[in-house]
Amino acid sequence: MTTSAATSAATSAAGTAAGPERGSGIAVVSFNGADNAGKTTQLRWLAAAMPGADPAGGIDGHDPQWTKVSGPGFARWWFAECPTDEHVALVMRSHTARGLAHCGGLRLEDRGLPMLLAVCAATCVVKDGLAPDDALRVVTDLAAAVDPPPVTGGQVHLLLRHADGAPGREAALAVARDPAPPGPWYVAYQQALARILAEQTDRGVYDAVLVRGQESVLGVQRRVREVLALHGVAVSRLPAATPDRVWVVGGMSEAGKSVLGSLLVAEHGATRLKIGYLLELAALRAAVTDPYTVWDEREQARRLAEELLRFTAANKTGPVVLESAHRLEATAHLRDCLGPLCRVVFVRTDPATRAARAVESVVSLTGRDAVKASRGAERIEAIADVVVDNSGPLAALKLALPALATVPAPAVPGHPPNSVAAVAARGRWVAATNADWLERVIEHLVDGDTALLLATGSTGRADWTRDWSDADLLLVRDTYPAAWLRAVPATLPPLSGVKSGLTMLTTTEVAVGRVPPRVVHALRLLAATGDGVLHHRDGYRPPDPAAEVDDRAGRGELGLVLMTCRRLLADPVPDVRAVHKHLVLVAKVLLRAGHEPQLRDEDGDLVLADLARAHPDLPPLPTLAAVAALHRTAADRRDPDAVAALLTALAAALTLTDRSHTITTWRTTS
Structure with a gap:
């Protein structure tokens, strides 16, 4: 079996497959894994790239019994009422029926036979109280009584995992990523399923294991195609090039999306592209007349992502601005596909200002707004990474622009980013010099309005040198009342014979990037190491400026x-x-x-x-x-x-x- 590390190393040397047709002797490709690992999403994206394949999907459409038991009482039926032998028989019978219904080409299965056995075994653990290995043995024996589907070639079973590590973490992530509140049955089921999948993995049941981690949907899809190519499945590769950054800009009519796009071109060297243009290219490529009716919004997002990669590869583009985002689900899924390089920006402008800026009638503007609203354009504001208020003058929009080039600092799982706990998890920074003075500074400066207090430069480090080094501090607060400014900074405890400097910025100024170059660099260093943290308010996420922002500053x-x-x-x-x-x-x-x-x-x-x-x-x-x-x-x-x-x-x-x-x-x- 191919481990995730070995797969990653091996696939880097794999060549491009000949085309999207059936591979050499491979009849079945199945996607397996715990819930919410991305199996269905990856399968659907792959199927779109393989016109000769047969996307068989799941098993629930291949036996009328599934319709009878669906509804509010499904969980009780699944985990308590249905005897294990009947449950296994239904699952295996549906698996066989799926195979018979989809036997004309390379069959793409959402949960293959190994995964279905694991599902039944995990259910048996919850229902019958068996140990996972005993449950898997019982279920395997019961499944042998059902005739398997016909298979005319080899099978490739892929296992998608949430993370490396113990089964408990896999189960916890499966539950955490579920949109519905989990019940006790479901939690116990995921815990048992994770243990059984780990046991199957150790036995070499799966041909490749891909760890999702924090990788984007696009990144996982790339690795899926590389793995399949190694196993003889001919599938078109995704272009290797990706944009440096993607801003997906949404907003209502005359909100200023084009103005914002032009500013990003001028100040960040971005390339402006229309979402509609890229989707038209994708539709022409797929011989689809109307991509908005033939493809659902998630499919539109995946096709758009692929077209963006092709454009980037052909034109060697850097940052890209995609205008105009009107569809809520498509926008959210596009961000999932592209991952951290993508930021959704919503331009909010009050109706009166939009009407005053428009060259059309109010009736025409209202009509265009109604069309956008019907697609979910207004609701994009709720999922946006950045909301820009463009109701004011152009100067205000320009001053807000640096915020679009920053991202929140990465989080340590289970802790707010750069909190004391997060820093401790990385190896807590401890001042090597002037520790007593720094403790007095903390006591003097920190109050409820303090978001961050940071020792910058060599302050507190072992290479700090008396008679040469300064003592530099960065203070980030919500506000700076005049009375506080006169009373507190002026009475900062002195460090004998040393010049101390206190840089004072508001949380808003830091968020939008209205900071000098040395602070830009200090924030990058903070996000990477956590060094210098004297105080961090839980929940505050300082930005992590991109490398190019640091350079440009x-x-x-x-x-x-x-x-x-x-x-x-x-x-x-x-x-x-x-x-x-x-x-x-x-x-x-x-x-x-x-x-x-x-x-x-x-x-x-x-x-x-x-x-x-x-x-x-x-x-x-x-x-x-x-x-x-x-x-x-x-x-x-x-x-x-x-x-x-x-x-x-x-x-x-x-x-x-x-x-x-x-x-x-x-x-x-x-």
Whole structure:
């Protein structure tokens, strides 16, 4: 049997299958797993990519008994009233009938024979009180009395799992992901089912095991197709390229969706695409005349996702804006398909403002709104990742734009993100220096309005150095009343001989990205490591800015940095500490622009070493220890050669920013 790890490694070397027809000797592909693992979704997506396949679905449509027992009393019938022998006979009889009804091509089954045995055995555990292995043995013997369906070739049984680990976690996730409140029968059933599936897995019953984890529906579908190709099933591969980010923009008529899209193009280099355009392409590809009537909304979302991948692969696009989302279920499923790279944005604008902006009559606008409302457009606001109020001026919309490029920090299961418990789960950060002062700071600053207090830079770290390092803090609060500002920050406990800096931002400012570059980087570091957390309010989710946001923020401040550097170089008595810090800052901006922004580039010596490797023609770059020694020496007693070397290094670094310009000639038209 192929384990999830071995499957992942093996599939990376697999070639593209020849086409969406029946594979070499494979007659049945079944999707199996605990409830809510995504079996039906994956099967339906796969079936759409294999016109020659026969999507047989589940067994409940292949015996009239299922209709008779369905309804409010189904759970009681299933778990208490129906004897095990009758239950197994019904399930196996339905399995055989399904096989007889779908025997013309490659049969795609929602729960194959191994899974049906596991289902019956788990039910037997709940109903009869048997141990899981005993129940599986009893059920297997009972099932042997029913003639199996005809199979003209090999079978591939895929097992989709919620997570790696013990069966208890698998059962817990199956229950947690169920939209209905679970009853005691159902919980016990999922626990038994998880144990039986684990036992089957150990015995090699399943041909491949795919762990879903937090992966998107799209990611799992990719792996499904790779696994099937390894087993001789010819299936079209999904394009490997994916957009860097996808914004799905919804809103009512004249809400400003197109304006928002144009701003994302201007400020994030996004490509604007219409959802209707991509669906028309998908319909042409599938020879479908009307995708909105032939396909349900979930199918529309899957087809849209595939078309988006093709567009991305053909055009090498980065971020993408999809306009305009009108259908609630399609929008929600598209986000599930694409995963974390997708953000649903709803533009909310009051009716009076929309009417004033429209060039059409109120009657026409109302008619268009009615059509959108009938599709669920208004309800998209309730599922949106970001709701943008566009009832005000354009400036307000522009100021809100950075929020679209951030995502909430990842959560540790069972704990609010970056809570004390979450940080502890990762290995709680403990201050290595100035711990007593930091405790006094916490007591002084933290109250009910405090969302986050963070030690930034080298503050609290082992490499913090007296007479060189500052003590920097980031405070995020809901509000900053004037009286509080006058009373609290002004009386911050001093750290003897050390300059302390308190950056104060509101939760709203942090959420929308209205923060300086160093805070952008601090938030990325926080999301990745949890380091520096002095206080975190349960339930508060600081954003995790994307790598490109970190890079762009640094480059956006480069002009100010260069101006300051030249002032430092012109100073008759150079401030060697400031010169070194700006040298490191210039190096960080250049390195982040050329590579993935690093999350641990706080060590100045390492940063300058990276810069020297990237630009070997630079003069020698001084170490922090050497510059710190200069800093501690009186200005009139410093080694002039060492000072000159420091100034030469900064001047040389500044020339790199000029050399990075690719525009050599400006041409103007008369």
